[in-house]
Each structure stands twice: as structure tokens, then as C-alpha cells.
Amino acid sequence: MASGPEGFEAVFRPRSVAVIGASREPGSVGHETLRNIIGSGFPGMVYPVNPRADAVLGLRCYRSVRDLPGPVDLGVVAVPAGIVLEVAEEAGEKGFRNLMVLSAGFKEAGGEGLRREKLLVDLCRRHGMRLIGPNCLGLISAYTPLNASFAPVSPRKGNIAFISQSGALVTSVLDWSIGEEIGFSYVVSLGNCADLNETDFIEALSLDPNTRVIAAYIEGVGEGGRFIRVAEEASRRKPILVIKSGISEAGARAISSHTGSLAGSRAAYRAVFERTGIIHVESVEELFDLARLFSTQPIPRGRNLAIVTNAGGPGIIATDACSQYGLNLAWLSPETISLLRSRLPREASWVNPIDVLGDATPERYGEALKVVLGDKGVDSLLVICSPQAVTRPKEIAEEIVKVRGMAVDDAEGKPIVCAFMGGGAVSEAVGILSRNGIPSYPFPEKAVKALSYLSKYGEGVFKPRVEEPLNYRVDRETVKTVLERARMENRVNLLMVEAFQIISAYGLKTPPSVLAQNKVQAVEAAEEMGYPVALKVASPQIIHKTDIGGVKLNLRDRLEVEDAFDEVLRNASSYMPEARIIGVIVQKMVEPGREVIVGVHRDPQFGPLIMFGLGGIYVNVLREAVFKLAPVSAREALKMIAETKAYPILRGVRGEAPSDIESLAEAISRVSQLSLDFEEITEMDINPLFVYERGKGCAALDAKITVKHGGS
């Protein structure tokens, strides 16, 4: 069965293509697809299949798949959903290697369609045939060349591979790309991803020599674990740009409505991108702003940008953009400045941004560029051109292309981007630049933003995170015992004392805590552990104990404990009469420390997400939390801590002693190991975790764990 990147040969460079449902009607899917295949100059065999025609578009037509002379590498199906299964069966029997079903009426239609799709997948599997779609626009392989889609437009050739889970988006992008002079190596409409999905294509495209960057529109990921593994590998080879829709609250609803699947949490996807090195963008525009730069220009060695402009204002805008996006304005060397002084008019500016003035000729531009490119302190170059009275944008563009082509000292490896600002006046110039692999943006800030991504990419900001497996010395047996007891009693929420047993087994410190079911037990426990103590109501239904008066601190003697017992139970039952109140936890009071929260949320697709944030009762107000996919090493945990507002506070402000950040990082790391060792743990909240002065470690004051028992 065709699988893995080798199998994609037959998908991307098929020797034969069959179009099943090749209609004679112009405008129909089958007809347009066939027209595109022929029109793209596909060198292989093309077999239209249509029981009602002898010939379509000049090609001999076959009555059915059975009549074909032999197996086909890629079958394109454009018949109504109701007969797709029949056709697929014939194709399978005939030995087709791949089937691409354009027809709609499958999972996206719900009910009957869902069933039909399942049957289709089974059928293809049985015959060892890979399936693309269903419900897709088709695929375009520019270098084969092959356009096996019913898009009205064929794209230019280039180095960008674009895959999309929305066929409509593909149609729009293709149409738009022509005017923008953006070129593609592949364009793939994934459809319902019933078999071959985004993960498969990312893997194959990352190995393709004609592709320099992969751009993807994703609504959902089919196989979370596999996606992570593949994307990690793939992003080492080439940049992967992804726009993930449905990340807003309303967007999540829209995705659930549109696809009938969960959108996947924002936090989880961010963590996935961080782990795999995928570059996440927030708009389709940004996707292609970056793609066109990533696919044409070299990666800069640093963040130092030189700006050459014929207009002061836009130069300043570009400068501001540098601050905003994290690029530096290059400091030009004295030699460079001296050279610029000698070659530019007296009124020009030879301090970055270099203003060559509104009457700059192509030659003046050229001189400035050569000098600047030769400066060792310059890593990248932005050329701004505004079409003023005597400006000749076309010639300026030609000059830029010429300079690029010259062997200027130290110029190799320095990306050049342009911002030719205007419409009709600069369109020819932009065309010349684009065709020569130099992207031009309509406004300078877009150019700067794109360059900043390329720079960061070069620095390794988007490198995939490699993690060694964690192996702290831990007590797995205790955890197993606690979980087993909960399983036997059919409980999914663990009591605080049980949660404490589990995290202690993994090396986290907890103060002595005892569950007391009546006043006598409470006092006994308090006397045993020593005053002062705290009392906290124990109920799986009550989540915010402090808010409802379910926590009493600093109890110094038996009388206070007894009163607190009554009060805590009274408050709890009046807040939630139907709550199951198991009793009260008696806990030894500890020194207060800095409050943080450490948590685990097991994402159904991607596995355990480890969370860290400022804690205590303000966590829901401040809402600042950082997520990473487990495993999280202590070093990575330190990075997580450093990303939060809590960090400066933990390092110590205003003469306060610094906190034991190392111990906190280790605690986070151990929690991540726990989440991987025990799949039953679905949610965990350690809040608050007190972090003490350096050298004094940290202690968990409260912990909640929710579990899922196997098979349920």
C-alpha cells in the first residue's frame, strides 16, 4: 500500500490520471477538471471515464473504470455522492493507487454522509488505495505539471506549497495569487481528510525539492500525536507557516458548526506550535506575506536592517515598525557613511534610514544599495519607493534586480525586500521585482513584519523543541494504589488528601493533611500535627472553597477548631446544599510564600498540557498562564516561568529576597512526568503552590485531580 513520502510520487507525479465523471457539460466539475488537466500540459496518460460519451475534450472516453486498459496512478472522482462507492470499488479492483474524490455529500453533510465516508475509507483500505478528500477542490502539482482540480485558475510556478482544509479558500487564493505574482510548487485542497490528511502532506512536502516553504490553512488536526512527530521533523527541513482558524471563542463555535468537530483549544495549539517549530500566523494575508519572502530570499544573519527610501515619511514608518516587530536599525560603519556622503546629494540623509530624496534616479538608488549591502553591519535591506513626480519605478526596479545580481562584497545571503508604494504607477515595477524573486509589499510595515519573522526564523526562534524523556525518581506504586481505589469506588474526582499522596509520590512537598469526618477526628488530627492548623471543606463538588467560606486558617486551639468545623460545614451546605461533603481536611499551617499555580489539562488530541501561572485567588482575574506540551524539562519550565509577569516578582523586587525558582521549575517538570506516566489523570490543579526563598523550596497547599478510568 502506498504510504509515506515514497507513496506520494504517484500523487504528485502520476504517470496516469483518470477523470471519472468527465462530463461534456462545460462548467461541471468533471469537465472543468479534465480541461485543467489537459491545459496544464500534463505529460502522462489521461483517461476520461463517462458511460454517456465517446469522447470529451478531444480525448477518447471510457464507459467505465472496468474498461480502462490498466491500473491508474491517480483517479479523480467527480460523480454524485450516491455512486462514489460503486466507482471506488471498481477503481480498487482495477488497482488504482490513489483516489481523489471531489464529490461533496460525505462527512460534511452529516448523518448519511458520515456513514458513506466511513464505507469509502474502509473500501480504499481494503484495496490498498490511498484517498484524498472527499469534498475537495483537487490538487495542483506545478512542476509535473498537473492541475487536477476544478479551480477556474491555474497558478504560477514557484516554491510555495499551499495546503488547505477549505476548498473555497484555495479558489480565492489561486485567483489572487496571479495578480500578486506569487508562485506555487503545489496547491492541495485536503477536503474532509478522510484518509490522507494535513500530516501526510506536510511530511511529503517537507521532502520535496521544489518546495522551500509550506503554507497551510488548518481547521483541525486529525491525529494529534502523529502531527506533532511529523511536524517536528518537517520543520527542521523547511519553514512551515500555519493559519489555524477557530482560535477565538466565536471562531471555535463556527468551526464546531461547520465541521462537526471540536476546534481544539487555543492554548493547546499554541503549545503544539511551540513544540513543533511551526510558525503560526494570524491572517491569510500574513500567511502569504511571509510565504513569498520565505520562498525567495535568503535568511539574514541578524536583525540589523538598512532602509533605503526616496520618501522621509514612509522611512519613519518603517523605522517604527522595526521597533514594533523586533528588528534593529543597522548602525552603518564610518566607511559606509563616508561613501554615501560622497555619492549622494548634500541634502540626502546617510544615517539609517537612508533618504535618497524624492528625485532619486535609478542610478542613485543603485549606488546607495551597493554601498549599504557591502556594510558588514547590515543583515538585510528594505528599499522603499514612492512614485513621485520624476520617479521612474520601473527603472528603479530593474536597477535593484541588477544590483542583486552583482557580486557585491558581503552582499550574498542578505535578503532584499521592497515597499513600492502605490497602485497603477508601480504595478509594472512590482511585477519585475516579483518575477526576479524580490518580494515587494504595498506598505513598509508589512515588509518589516515579514522580515522580522525571517530573521527570527534564522535565529532559531521557531526551532522545534527537543525533549529528552524525563526520569525523576518517583514512587509509581503509591499513585497506582490511589488511582485503583478511586476506580473501585467509581469516583472521578480525587479528594485533596489523595491528590496530595499522588504529588508527594512524585516529589512535591505538601504540608501534613488529614481528612476528618467529625469534630472529634478534627481535633485529634490538629493535636497530633500541632497548632496552628487550617480547616478546609472536603467536597468534590465545591471547587472554590475560599470563596464560599469553606476555608478557615490559623486555628490555634481545640475550641477554634471545633467552631471552625461547624462554620465551614454550615457555609458549604448553604452554598451548595446538594454537594457531597465528605468531611473536612485538617492541614498544618505553613509559612506563606509566593503563590503560583501549576496544572495539567489533557488535551484530547495532543496529550497533557502543562500550565503555569500566577496563582492564588487572582488567577482568574489576571488570566495569565503559559502552556507547554509535556514532557517539560526543568530547563523548559524555567523558560515558562520567565515568560510570565510572575517572573520579575519571583526574582525579587525592591530588595525582596529571590524565590526558589529552580525548585519551582523542577516541580513543574515532575508534574509533567506524572501526567505522562499516568494517562488516567485528565485534569490537575495545584493551587496555590507556595514558592519560598531560594534554597527553601516550594510546597503545594491544595491540589485537585480529576481522573478517567480505563474503558470509560
Place this chain on the structure above:
Amino acid sequence: MVLKSLMVACVTHESYGKTALCIGLTGEFTRRGLRVGYFKPVGIPLAKVEGKPVDEDAVLFKEILGLEAPPWRIAPILLKYRYLEDTPPLGRRGFDEEIAGAYREVSRGRDLMILESARELSLGSSTGLSVPRLARKMSSKVLLVSSRCEDRAVDEVINACTSLSCKQVGLLGVVFNNIPEHLMGRVKEVFRETLSLHGIPVLGVIPESIALTAPTVGEVAAALDGEILCSDKASSRRVETYMVGAMAAEAAIAYFRRAKGKAVITSGDRPEIALAALETDTSTLILTDNIYPEERLRAKAEEKGIPIILVSYDAYTTVQRVRELVGRIRAGDRHRIDLAHRLVRENVDVEAIADFLGARATRLRRET
């Protein structure tokens, strides 16, 4: 000799469990070789047999005990929703004769009778059908059932005892039903002690049993006048608790994981909440405000075998209506019937009850 009978009644309308207790008791006595009969003088017409309105418990016990009499004799008087106008033309005596006649028929050939009241003590007082009055007429003692576990439950029992003594009816004792694990101790010790000071024996403390009290998806749908949109084969699944889905999508999964066997109440225009619920252990979705779910959501639920109940009420009303819903034991529900037998056998002092009924292991001899 007057046939010994015991009337089982709930303390207040908030309690439940008398049917289960009756099942357990009749089961026990049958096991001891006695011919036990069952009679429900006043019933509620919730079902129909042969076109006639009948009480469901009558149907249930007819099957369990193999009674010959038809259900409308096992439960002869049926209280409709509005019954004040039903005072018979002959005054109270009309009902009395009907009840007496049916009772004669149903108790023929029986060694002892378990009587079940309609609900709580006071129901039917306006038409002479209250528990104290009927128990007096039938020379029965009363066994109370309370399923409340706050301290106030004890007061309710004592108050009920007073109502019974006013009519010179004896209270055999009380059985506490469906008590949560962590309160069993308190009920067995503190409640028992307090009640014994008032001369009321606690004859049983039955622990909480979700299997018995949780309604099925079908029962929930019926109680909400709802329509089951898919996976109706799963409508016998139990609903152990309810959760309302009104939070942000990101938090939904974590929240829903905290309970299993749940019904999630949300609306059809929040597919992301519904999908999050389907990701966890959910017995059914309840979609409110009559907002039909989109086909993709329905298909997803169908795929996972989870029913969707569509109701016209809003979320608040829905929660109010399901809050008090308790599963009923119906004819043919072998599993729950067996469970009721076991719970009574293990947790109720059947000997004391047998003592009263003179039903210790030996068969009674009837004196004509």
C-alpha cells in the same frame, strides 16, 4: 381474623422509595413461603391497560407477585390532577365501599398484605383518602419512608407520628432511604437515638444507590416533554447527574470531565459546548429552547451513541424540572427489582416487620 397489613407511606412529598421498599418486603415474605398480597387503595393514573387508566405500581406488582386481580382493582381509586371535585355523591362512604370491595377481592387467599399509599400522609385528606384515615379503616400500622438526610428529617417523622396517633393509627417505624455514604453514620447513630427518645424505631437505613434512583434517558425525555433526536437505543442509560454548559469553550472539557453518566444541558446554537460534552462520559445531551442542532452535531452524537433530547424549555426551567426527577421501577425492569430486593434484605430489619405481621418463617393459619 383480620388479615394483617402494613401500609407503607412517605413522610413528606419530597421523599421517595416506598415502592422499592414494598418490592423488597414482598420479596422477602415470598421467599419465606408466604402468600403476600399487595394493595394500593389510592393511586395515580399514569398508564393505561386495555384502554383503562391504571396506576403503574399496580401493574408492576401484579407482575411481580402474579396477582390475579386486574390493575384497576389492585389500585381502585385513582386521583387525577384535579380531584377536589371528586367527592363522591354519597360522601366518604362511597370510596370506602369501593376500597373495601376491591380489597376483599385482592386479598383473597393471601396470608398478609403490604399496602402502599399514594404518596405522603396527607394526600387525599380532602376526600377521606388520607393515610391515617385509610390505615385506621383497614386496621393497618404504618411504615414510613424518608429519603431526606438533614436533621429536619427527624422532625418530619415525629410530626407524622403525631398525625397518625391523632387517628389512633400506630407507627411501626421508619426506614431511611437513599442516604449518602458519608451520612450513613449520622443517620444510624444520631437520628436513631433521637427518634428512639420519641418511641419511634428506625427499622432500616438504605444507602444511596444511583442505580436505583437515577432516571433513564427515556424518563428524563418524558419528564421534559422532549424529543429524542438520535441514538434512541441508548435511552435506557442512566442519568446520574446534570451539568449546565454555559462556559467558554476552552474551559468546557475540563469542567465536563468532573462528572460521569451525566446529562449536559445546553442549547443547539452552542455546538462547541455540545461537542466538548460528547468528548467526555455523557449519558445524554439536552438541547433547550427548541433550537434544533445542526446535522453535523447530530451525526457526531449518533456516531458516539449518545442521545440528544430536544426540549422547548429554557435552561433554567429544564434544570428545575429535572432536579427532583427520580427513576421509577417499572414492570419488567428485572435489574432494578432485584436491586430493590437486595437493598431491603441487607439494610432493613425485616424480622421486626415480620414480627408485627406475625409472619415469622411459619405460615399463618387462617381462621374462618
